[in-house]
Amino acid sequence: MSFFRFAFYLVLLFPFSCLSSFEAIYLTLPSDPAHEMAIHWLETPKEQVSILSYEIDGRWQEVEASSEPFSSMLLKKVLLSGLQPDTSYRFRIGEDLFFFRTLPKERSRPVKIALGGDAYQKTRLYEKMNRTVASYSPDFVILGGDIAYASPGALWRRWVAFFKKWGEQMVAEDGRMIPLVGVIGNHDVSFSNPVFFEQLFPYLQKGTYGSLHLLGDVSFFLLDTEHVAPVEGVQAKWLEEELKQSSSSYKFPVYHVAAYPSVDSMNGKVPSLVRGAWVPLFELYGVRAVFEHHNHAFKKTYPILEGKIDPKGITYIGDGSWGVSTRRTRDVWYLQDRGAVNAFSLMTISSVGVGVEMINNEGIVLSTWKSPS
Protein backbone atom coordinates (compact mmCIF):
# COMPACT_ATOMS: atom_id res chain seq x y z
CA MET A 1 0.00 0.00 0.00
CA SER A 2 1.42 3.38 -0.98
CA PHE A 3 1.94 6.02 1.67
CA PHE A 4 -0.81 8.22 0.18
CA ARG A 5 -3.31 5.37 0.14
CA PHE A 6 -2.39 4.53 3.73
CA ALA A 7 -2.79 8.18 4.75
CA PHE A 8 -6.17 8.32 2.97
CA TYR A 9 -7.48 5.29 4.89
CA LEU A 10 -6.07 6.70 8.10
CA VAL A 11 -8.08 9.89 7.64
CA LEU A 12 -11.17 7.93 6.58
CA LEU A 13 -11.13 5.31 9.31
CA PHE A 14 -9.78 7.38 12.17
CA PRO A 15 -11.07 10.87 11.53
CA PHE A 16 -10.90 11.73 15.21
CA SER A 17 -7.42 10.43 15.87
CA CYS A 18 -5.87 13.86 15.56
CA LEU A 19 -8.52 16.05 17.17
CA SER A 20 -6.80 19.32 17.66
CA SER A 21 -9.33 22.06 17.03
CA PHE A 22 -11.95 21.16 19.63
CA GLU A 23 -12.93 18.84 22.44
CA ALA A 24 -15.86 17.03 20.83
CA ILE A 25 -17.95 17.10 17.67
CA TYR A 26 -21.35 15.67 16.77
CA LEU A 27 -24.07 15.89 14.14
CA THR A 28 -27.74 16.24 14.88
CA LEU A 29 -30.73 16.25 12.54
CA PRO A 30 -32.64 19.47 11.81
CA SER A 31 -36.24 19.41 10.57
CA ASP A 32 -35.43 18.44 6.96
CA PRO A 33 -32.78 15.71 7.12
CA ALA A 34 -32.87 15.12 3.34
CA HIS A 35 -31.63 18.68 2.70
CA GLU A 36 -30.02 19.83 5.96
CA MET A 37 -27.43 18.80 8.51
CA ALA A 38 -26.47 20.39 11.83
CA ILE A 39 -22.81 20.23 12.86
CA HIS A 40 -21.97 21.15 16.45
CA TRP A 41 -18.67 21.18 18.28
CA LEU A 42 -17.47 22.00 21.78
CA GLU A 43 -14.23 23.84 22.35
CA THR A 44 -12.34 25.72 25.02
CA PRO A 45 -12.44 29.54 24.64
CA LYS A 46 -8.77 29.62 23.70
CA GLU A 47 -9.32 27.30 20.72
CA GLN A 48 -11.75 29.57 18.82
CA VAL A 49 -12.26 27.73 15.55
CA SER A 50 -15.21 29.45 13.91
CA ILE A 51 -14.94 28.58 10.26
CA LEU A 52 -16.24 25.34 8.80
CA SER A 53 -15.64 24.60 5.13
CA TYR A 54 -17.65 22.05 3.19
CA GLU A 55 -17.50 20.71 -0.32
CA ILE A 56 -20.49 21.26 -2.56
CA ASP A 57 -20.41 20.41 -6.28
CA GLY A 58 -16.62 20.04 -6.14
CA ARG A 59 -16.07 23.50 -4.64
CA TRP A 60 -15.16 24.26 -1.02
CA GLN A 61 -17.25 26.90 0.70
CA GLU A 62 -16.76 28.50 4.09
CA VAL A 63 -19.42 29.07 6.74
CA GLU A 64 -19.04 30.90 10.03
CA ALA A 65 -20.32 29.01 13.05
CA SER A 66 -22.50 30.61 15.70
CA SER A 67 -20.95 30.54 19.15
CA GLU A 68 -22.54 30.35 22.59
CA PRO A 69 -21.25 29.70 26.09
CA PHE A 70 -21.53 26.11 27.30
CA SER A 71 -20.52 26.41 30.93
CA SER A 72 -16.84 27.34 30.68
CA MET A 73 -16.60 26.09 27.09
CA LEU A 74 -18.05 27.28 23.79
CA LEU A 75 -20.65 25.45 21.72
CA LYS A 76 -20.24 26.12 18.00
CA LYS A 77 -23.09 25.42 15.58
CA VAL A 78 -23.42 25.30 11.81
CA LEU A 79 -26.68 24.45 10.06
CA LEU A 80 -26.05 23.43 6.46
CA SER A 81 -29.09 23.70 4.19
CA GLY A 82 -29.86 23.38 0.49
CA LEU A 83 -28.17 19.96 0.37
CA GLN A 84 -29.06 17.15 -2.02
CA PRO A 85 -30.89 14.09 -0.62
CA ASP A 86 -28.96 10.86 -0.04
CA THR A 87 -25.64 12.54 -0.79
CA SER A 88 -22.29 12.47 1.01
CA TYR A 89 -20.63 15.77 1.96
CA ARG A 90 -17.12 16.34 3.20
CA PHE A 91 -16.40 19.13 5.64
CA ARG A 92 -13.39 20.50 7.42
CA ILE A 93 -12.89 22.27 10.74
CA GLY A 94 -9.31 23.41 11.16
CA GLU A 95 -7.18 20.52 9.97
CA ASP A 96 -9.79 17.84 10.63
CA LEU A 97 -11.75 16.29 7.78
CA PHE A 98 -15.12 14.55 8.22
CA PHE A 99 -18.08 13.47 6.16
CA PHE A 100 -21.78 12.83 6.54
CA ARG A 101 -24.65 11.67 4.34
CA THR A 102 -28.08 13.27 4.05
CA LEU A 103 -31.16 11.05 4.19
CA PRO A 104 -33.06 10.11 1.02
CA LYS A 105 -36.30 11.99 0.29
CA GLU A 106 -38.30 8.81 -0.06
CA ARG A 107 -38.02 5.16 0.87
CA SER A 108 -35.73 4.64 -2.14
CA ARG A 109 -33.14 2.60 -0.20
CA PRO A 110 -33.23 0.88 3.18
CA VAL A 111 -32.64 3.44 5.95
CA LYS A 112 -31.41 2.17 9.32
CA ILE A 113 -32.12 3.95 12.59
CA ALA A 114 -30.78 2.80 15.97
CA LEU A 115 -32.99 3.57 18.97
CA GLY A 116 -32.10 3.22 22.62
CA GLY A 117 -31.90 5.15 25.84
CA ASP A 118 -30.09 5.48 29.15
CA ALA A 119 -26.69 5.72 27.59
CA TYR A 120 -23.68 7.17 29.41
CA GLN A 121 -24.05 5.85 32.93
CA LYS A 122 -21.30 3.21 32.90
CA THR A 123 -18.40 4.12 30.63
CA ARG A 124 -17.51 0.51 29.77
CA LEU A 125 -21.10 -0.41 28.86
CA TYR A 126 -21.63 2.85 26.93
CA GLU A 127 -18.52 2.22 24.84
CA LYS A 128 -19.40 -1.42 24.28
CA MET A 129 -22.88 -0.54 23.02
CA ASN A 130 -21.48 2.26 20.84
CA ARG A 131 -19.15 -0.23 19.17
CA THR A 132 -21.98 -2.70 18.58
CA VAL A 133 -24.40 -0.07 17.23
CA ALA A 134 -21.78 1.55 14.98
CA SER A 135 -21.02 -1.87 13.43
CA TYR A 136 -24.52 -1.76 11.85
CA SER A 137 -23.74 1.65 10.28
CA PRO A 138 -27.15 3.21 11.05
CA ASP A 139 -28.12 6.39 9.20
CA PHE A 140 -28.70 8.01 12.59
CA VAL A 141 -29.46 7.27 16.24
CA ILE A 142 -32.30 8.39 18.51
CA LEU A 143 -31.44 8.31 22.22
CA GLY A 144 -34.61 8.31 24.30
CA GLY A 145 -33.44 10.15 27.39
CA ASP A 146 -30.83 9.92 30.15
CA ILE A 147 -28.21 10.55 27.52
CA ALA A 148 -25.11 11.76 29.38
CA TYR A 149 -26.34 11.45 32.99
CA ALA A 150 -25.47 15.12 33.46
CA SER A 151 -27.82 15.59 36.43
CA PRO A 152 -28.52 15.74 39.38
CA GLY A 153 -26.67 19.03 39.27
CA ALA A 154 -25.37 20.37 36.01
CA LEU A 155 -22.48 18.09 35.25
CA TRP A 156 -21.59 19.69 31.92
CA ARG A 157 -18.31 17.79 31.70
CA ARG A 158 -20.30 14.58 31.32
CA TRP A 159 -21.80 15.97 28.08
CA VAL A 160 -18.31 16.76 26.83
CA ALA A 161 -17.08 13.26 27.72
CA PHE A 162 -20.21 11.72 26.19
CA PHE A 163 -19.76 13.54 22.87
CA LYS A 164 -16.01 12.97 22.80
CA LYS A 165 -16.55 9.22 22.91
CA TRP A 166 -19.56 9.45 20.59
CA GLY A 167 -17.48 11.24 17.97
CA GLU A 168 -14.70 8.70 18.20
CA GLN A 169 -16.91 5.62 18.09
CA MET A 170 -20.08 6.47 16.20
CA VAL A 171 -18.60 6.28 12.76
CA ALA A 172 -20.12 4.07 10.06
CA GLU A 173 -18.17 1.41 8.19
CA ASP A 174 -17.31 3.87 5.43
CA GLY A 175 -16.10 6.60 7.84
CA ARG A 176 -19.36 8.58 7.78
CA MET A 177 -20.35 10.34 11.04
CA ILE A 178 -23.57 8.99 12.58
CA PRO A 179 -25.91 11.83 13.67
CA LEU A 180 -27.67 11.80 17.04
CA VAL A 181 -31.21 12.93 17.84
CA GLY A 182 -31.84 13.46 21.57
CA VAL A 183 -35.03 12.95 23.58
CA ILE A 184 -35.19 14.33 27.12
CA GLY A 185 -35.02 12.13 30.24
CA ASN A 186 -34.91 12.72 34.00
CA HIS A 187 -31.09 12.75 34.09
CA ASP A 188 -31.04 15.48 31.42
CA VAL A 189 -32.88 17.84 33.79
CA SER A 190 -32.05 19.51 37.09
CA PHE A 191 -34.87 21.10 39.12
CA SER A 192 -37.07 21.28 35.98
CA ASN A 193 -34.24 23.03 34.14
CA PRO A 194 -33.25 21.12 31.01
CA VAL A 195 -29.55 21.38 31.78
CA PHE A 196 -27.97 22.00 28.39
CA PHE A 197 -30.43 19.71 26.56
CA GLU A 198 -32.11 22.44 24.49
CA GLN A 199 -28.73 23.98 23.66
CA LEU A 200 -27.35 20.68 22.43
CA PHE A 201 -30.47 19.57 20.55
CA PRO A 202 -32.13 22.82 19.39
CA TYR A 203 -34.30 21.43 16.58
CA LEU A 204 -37.30 20.16 18.55
CA GLN A 205 -40.09 22.62 17.68
CA LYS A 206 -41.30 22.92 21.27
CA GLY A 207 -37.98 23.00 23.09
CA THR A 208 -38.13 19.67 24.87
CA TYR A 209 -40.54 17.92 22.48
CA GLY A 210 -41.23 17.93 18.78
CA SER A 211 -41.55 15.77 15.69
CA LEU A 212 -39.17 14.56 13.02
CA HIS A 213 -40.53 13.72 9.58
CA LEU A 214 -38.48 11.80 7.05
CA LEU A 215 -38.59 9.74 3.86
CA GLY A 216 -41.95 11.24 2.88
CA ASP A 217 -44.09 9.06 5.11
CA VAL A 218 -42.30 8.27 8.38
CA SER A 219 -42.76 10.41 11.51
CA PHE A 220 -41.20 10.27 14.96
CA PHE A 221 -42.85 12.07 17.86
CA LEU A 222 -40.14 12.88 20.39
CA LEU A 223 -41.90 13.55 23.67
CA ASP A 224 -41.18 14.85 27.16
CA THR A 225 -42.44 12.60 29.98
CA GLU A 226 -42.87 15.31 32.67
CA HIS A 227 -39.21 16.36 32.81
CA VAL A 228 -39.91 19.94 31.70
CA ALA A 229 -43.30 19.81 29.93
CA PRO A 230 -46.28 18.14 31.60
CA VAL A 231 -47.64 15.06 29.78
CA GLU A 232 -51.19 16.45 29.90
CA GLY A 233 -52.41 19.83 28.66
CA VAL A 234 -50.36 21.75 26.10
CA GLN A 235 -48.11 18.86 25.06
CA ALA A 236 -51.02 16.40 24.71
CA LYS A 237 -52.94 18.97 22.62
CA TRP A 238 -49.91 19.52 20.40
CA LEU A 239 -49.48 15.74 20.03
CA GLU A 240 -53.11 15.31 19.04
CA GLU A 241 -52.82 18.03 16.36
CA GLU A 242 -49.57 16.54 15.04
CA LEU A 243 -51.00 13.03 14.85
CA LYS A 244 -54.26 14.23 13.32
CA GLN A 245 -52.52 16.27 10.62
CA SER A 246 -49.89 13.65 9.83
CA SER A 247 -50.30 11.77 6.59
CA SER A 248 -47.37 9.47 7.43
CA SER A 249 -47.89 5.74 7.00
CA TYR A 250 -45.53 5.06 9.91
CA LYS A 251 -45.78 6.99 13.17
CA PHE A 252 -43.44 6.23 16.06
CA PRO A 253 -43.58 8.00 19.43
CA VAL A 254 -40.29 7.96 21.35
CA TYR A 255 -40.09 9.07 24.99
CA HIS A 256 -38.30 8.30 28.21
CA VAL A 257 -40.61 7.00 30.98
CA ALA A 258 -42.47 3.87 29.89
CA ALA A 259 -46.27 3.57 29.88
CA TYR A 260 -45.86 -0.22 30.02
CA PRO A 261 -42.67 -0.61 32.09
CA SER A 262 -40.66 -3.81 32.38
CA VAL A 263 -39.19 -3.05 35.81
CA ASP A 264 -41.15 -0.21 37.44
CA SER A 265 -44.82 -0.42 38.36
CA MET A 266 -47.30 0.53 35.64
CA ASN A 267 -49.29 2.33 38.36
CA GLY A 268 -46.60 4.95 38.89
CA LYS A 269 -47.47 8.60 38.24
CA VAL A 270 -45.86 9.07 34.82
CA PRO A 271 -46.79 5.66 33.33
CA SER A 272 -50.40 6.35 34.35
CA LEU A 273 -50.34 9.86 32.86
CA VAL A 274 -48.92 8.58 29.57
CA ARG A 275 -51.55 5.82 29.34
CA GLY A 276 -54.25 8.37 30.18
CA ALA A 277 -53.23 11.29 27.92
CA TRP A 278 -51.18 9.89 25.03
CA VAL A 279 -51.97 6.21 24.50
CA PRO A 280 -55.61 6.87 23.43
CA LEU A 281 -54.21 9.30 20.81
CA PHE A 282 -51.68 6.73 19.60
CA GLU A 283 -54.51 4.20 19.26
CA LEU A 284 -56.82 6.66 17.49
CA TYR A 285 -54.26 7.88 14.95
CA GLY A 286 -52.69 4.65 13.74
CA VAL A 287 -49.51 4.22 15.81
CA ARG A 288 -48.37 0.57 15.83
CA ALA A 289 -45.05 0.72 17.70
CA VAL A 290 -43.73 2.96 20.50
CA PHE A 291 -40.20 3.26 21.90
CA GLU A 292 -39.90 3.62 25.69
CA HIS A 293 -36.97 3.70 28.12
CA HIS A 294 -35.95 4.49 31.73
CA ASN A 295 -36.22 0.91 33.06
CA HIS A 296 -32.66 -0.26 32.34
CA ALA A 297 -33.81 -3.51 30.79
CA PHE A 298 -34.96 -5.01 27.49
CA LYS A 299 -38.64 -5.52 26.63
CA LYS A 300 -41.18 -6.03 23.91
CA THR A 301 -44.84 -6.05 24.87
CA TYR A 302 -47.64 -7.95 23.22
CA PRO A 303 -49.67 -5.64 20.99
CA ILE A 304 -52.01 -3.72 23.31
CA LEU A 305 -55.28 -1.97 22.48
CA GLU A 306 -57.49 -0.29 25.11
CA GLY A 307 -55.51 -1.91 27.92
CA LYS A 308 -55.80 -5.47 26.57
CA ILE A 309 -53.69 -7.74 24.40
CA ASP A 310 -55.02 -7.40 20.86
CA PRO A 311 -53.31 -8.22 17.53
CA LYS A 312 -54.52 -4.84 16.20
CA GLY A 313 -52.82 -3.00 19.05
CA ILE A 314 -49.55 -1.18 19.70
CA THR A 315 -46.25 -2.88 20.57
CA TYR A 316 -44.15 -1.07 23.18
CA ILE A 317 -40.43 -1.63 22.65
CA GLY A 318 -37.57 -0.70 24.99
CA ASP A 319 -36.65 -0.37 27.77
CA GLY A 320 -33.60 1.92 28.07
CA SER A 321 -30.43 -0.09 28.55
CA TRP A 322 -27.83 1.33 26.13
CA GLY A 323 -25.02 1.77 28.68
CA VAL A 324 -26.42 1.26 32.16
CA SER A 325 -26.38 -1.46 34.82
CA THR A 326 -29.44 -3.53 34.02
CA ARG A 327 -32.33 -4.27 36.37
CA ARG A 328 -34.48 -7.38 36.92
CA THR A 329 -37.71 -7.35 34.93
CA ARG A 330 -41.13 -8.31 36.29
CA ASP A 331 -43.48 -11.04 35.12
CA VAL A 332 -46.45 -8.94 34.00
CA TRP A 333 -49.30 -9.71 31.58
CA TYR A 334 -48.24 -7.32 28.83
CA LEU A 335 -44.57 -8.35 28.44
CA GLN A 336 -43.91 -10.80 25.63
CA ASP A 337 -40.09 -10.64 25.76
CA ARG A 338 -38.02 -9.20 28.59
CA GLY A 339 -34.69 -9.43 30.36
CA ALA A 340 -31.98 -7.66 32.33
CA VAL A 341 -30.01 -7.11 29.15
CA ASN A 342 -28.21 -4.17 27.53
CA ALA A 343 -30.10 -3.75 24.28
CA PHE A 344 -31.02 -1.33 21.49
CA SER A 345 -33.47 -1.44 18.58
CA LEU A 346 -32.39 -1.37 14.97
CA MET A 347 -35.18 -0.10 12.73
CA THR A 348 -34.94 -0.70 8.98
CA ILE A 349 -37.26 1.34 6.79
CA SER A 350 -37.50 0.13 3.21
CA SER A 351 -39.90 0.13 0.28
CA VAL A 352 -41.72 -2.86 1.79
CA GLY A 353 -42.32 -1.38 5.24
CA VAL A 354 -40.61 -1.10 8.62
CA GLY A 355 -38.88 -3.83 10.60
CA VAL A 356 -37.26 -3.62 14.04
CA GLU A 357 -34.69 -5.96 15.53
CA MET A 358 -33.97 -5.73 19.24
CA ILE A 359 -30.29 -6.54 19.67
CA ASN A 360 -28.05 -6.95 22.73
CA ASN A 361 -24.60 -5.41 23.09
CA GLU A 362 -22.99 -8.59 21.72
CA GLY A 363 -24.95 -8.25 18.48
CA ILE A 364 -27.42 -11.07 19.23
CA VAL A 365 -31.00 -10.52 18.07
CA LEU A 366 -33.39 -10.90 21.03
CA SER A 367 -36.70 -10.19 19.32
CA THR A 368 -38.23 -8.58 16.24
CA TRP A 369 -41.21 -6.47 15.19
CA LYS A 370 -42.65 -5.86 11.72
CA SER A 371 -45.07 -3.16 10.61
CA PRO A 372 -48.46 -4.69 9.79
CA SER A 373 -49.06 -4.79 6.03
Ligand SMILES: [Fe+2]
Ligand atom coordinates in the same frame (compact mmCIF):
# COMPACT_ATOMS: atom_id res chain seq x y z
FE1 LIG B 1 -34.46 7.65 33.44
